[in-house]
Amino acid sequence: MPYEFRADDWLTTAQAAELLGLSAGSLRARRSEGRERLPHIRVGNTVLYQRALVERAAERGQ
Numbered sequence: 645m646p647y648e649f650r651a652d653d654w655l656t657t658a659q660a661a662e663l664l665g666l667s668a669g670s671l672r673a674r675r676s677e678g679r680e681r682l683p684h685i686r687v688g689n690t691v692l693y694q695r696a697l698v699e700r701a702a703e704r705g706q
Contacts, residue, residue: 654692663702 655663660682661671674680675691682701684693 653695655695655698657691657693660693660698663698665702 657671657675658668661668664671666674671680672691675684682693682697684691686692
């Protein structure tokens with residue numbers, strides 16, 4: 645069964661950073677330094693994070 649991509653299930657770096665209480669620059673830096681443990685995908689020049697995983701991390705205060 646093919647995966648159905650739903651835009652509402654994904655967050656941009658800026659959106660994910662806001663939910664995590666970080667700046668987008670901080671999230672980018674953590675990702676490039678290998679300190680960001682949230683899985684992400686790259687679509688062209690855009691990095692996307694799964695909304696559910698970011699929300700869980702925000703609840704845990706990570």
